[in-house]
Amino acid sequence: MAMGKISVSSICLLLPIGPLFLATGALFSPALMAAGYDYGEALSKSLLFFEAQRSGYLPRDQRVQWRVPNSTRATKHEGCVDLVGGYYDAGDNVKFGLPMAFTITMLSWSIIEYGNQIASAGELHHAIDAVKWGTDYLIKAHPQPYVLYGQVGDGNTDHECWQRPEDMTTSRAAYKIDSSHPGSDLAGETAAAMAAASIVFCGHNVSYSAQLLEQANQLFEFADKYRGNYDNSITVAQEYYRSVSGYADELLWAAAWLYKATDNEYYLNYLADNGDALGGTTWTMTAFGWDVKYAGVQTLVAKFLMDGKGIHHALPVLDKYREKAELFMCSCLGKGGAVGNVHKTPGGLIFTQRWNNMQFVTSASFLTSVYSDYLTSAGESLHCADGGGVRVAPSELLSFSKSP
Template identity: 35%
Template sequence: MDMERPPYLVDGVSMNGSDVVGETAAALAAASIAFDGVSEYGDYSTTLLDAAKELFDFAYNYQGNYDADGYYVSSTYGDELCWSAAWLYAASHESPYLTKAEELYELHCKSRGWAFAWGNKNAGAQMLLYQLTGKYDYEKKVNNFVTKWMPGESLPYTPLGLVFRDIWGPLRYTAGTTMIALIAADSGLHTESYLEWAKGQIHYMLGDCGRSYVVGFGHNPPLRPHHRASSCNSTLTGSPALRSPDANPHKLIGALVGGPNIDDEYDDNRQDYVSNEVACDYNAAFQTSVAALLHFELQGRK
């Protein structure tokens, strides 16, 4: 790749980045939990947790949004700080992190989030703080968030039953909420109704609507996701690959595309990035939801 690819430095002087640094700290703290006690990885869990602490300190001490390139700019960074402090407490059990998380919650995360997605962690922070403390205020906020997405509330539904938050990648927003709903259900909050609603939304994505929205899975799955690596090969690159009517030469198995419009209409066209873009945040919440549904099924709580 020979085009210009400039790096951007988050250093607390020329550029702050509490949102991106806080999010990274949260990810490393969560990963440290996953690797804790896994003997073949030795001290890897400790390495991850130490890095998460260092990053959180930087994000907290040099507060501000990351906006180096003008894309994916968070509306605020306080939710990522709260989110990362809560994960650090979950991983370390060190009470100062819980104190910070609850202080940051009061400042930044008390409102009901627009969605649980790359730019807003309110619902995730509320859910995690409820799991960590059992406090009613967090429980109430989680329930307020999830029930807003239920039928008969404020959000519209497509004719075939998908709750529709926004035209650009609606499936990722729904998947973000199904993930919160299923974690809430597993934590004892409205277990039956949350599980049933989330299952219906995930099954829509998997094919109950008449087609699958997951590449390589189910009936009539997407063949042309908007993704350069899977769209190009040694003889077809750039704009010709983007405009080609053929299926992607490399099958991006498991990728969740953006999804249909509010009338359940979908065009499998890689040039339509609104409907066919794929991204890490789309799949993260979707796959977590699928894993949660398997978790419930294995426990006999279908």
């Protein structure tokens, strides 16, 4: 379940960078901030962690002052592409594009949902800066419409040498996808990150928001036109961030974020027309994370429907997205009926896998928190097919989110 009294600063040391922002996002829920824990301090330390993970030339307002400019050598790849910047993965000095982009998507979603609460904690500018540090790098990594750099550094040589990024001597080779070596999952997730971030910046930096949207549209076209798993093109990523779920979920995820950012009917039609074929309406999920995005897609589409959108777009298909979203929520509550419920430890902690399980704990906390808010705003309740079918109040989802 949710983090309870576990400090985010402790979790930061355990999670890869991609899943980490889910913990940060869950902290932004008003219910959690009112639960009696010092979530403001945890929020601040989470954002400080990302400053410590910055790669490249550091800004003057860098608060983690024991970090100095790093990984600035050999910045030009193939003679012209500057890949300085971005974030290192947690605990090593490799820049992995797929989880990094997912990080930016999730932090942006957190700001979109809970920006007022972040601002009241005095952390909104730090959160926005964290997004921009990521998107500035992702823009650099996308120098042409059908080219995207997806990794800098090699995991094997990096993990054999324990050293600070300031002293790095390991490989800084760069790896890319293109039309001949596709990576729809990587391009799709990066499109989602750009689209989500464009919403964050639309009220702060209009020209930058427009630039991000242009990038997102290009990347979505790239992902959809040239289909394939990115780790078949960037094979050095296979030991670390293999795309086990494939790329179908990222295509839907990108379309959902682009629709949310633009209200362009093309993307809602894409979700409706491809929901069955790409699994958005057929996969019932019990986990959400950097590799598998279906539960996030289903949650977003459910919100579109609650807002009265999609009435003229194959409503029965979009309703199936919402049905799957609610099955995820009910499974977290243990009310999934015949559906395979989320496994839990004897103490009540969600248990998905033996390694790095906390990413799925925090991701479930985030989704159940935002879904509770969506239901509350719409004046609706959650329907769980448990026995004859029961209605569950949004407050029960919130109780799950903030439970120790």
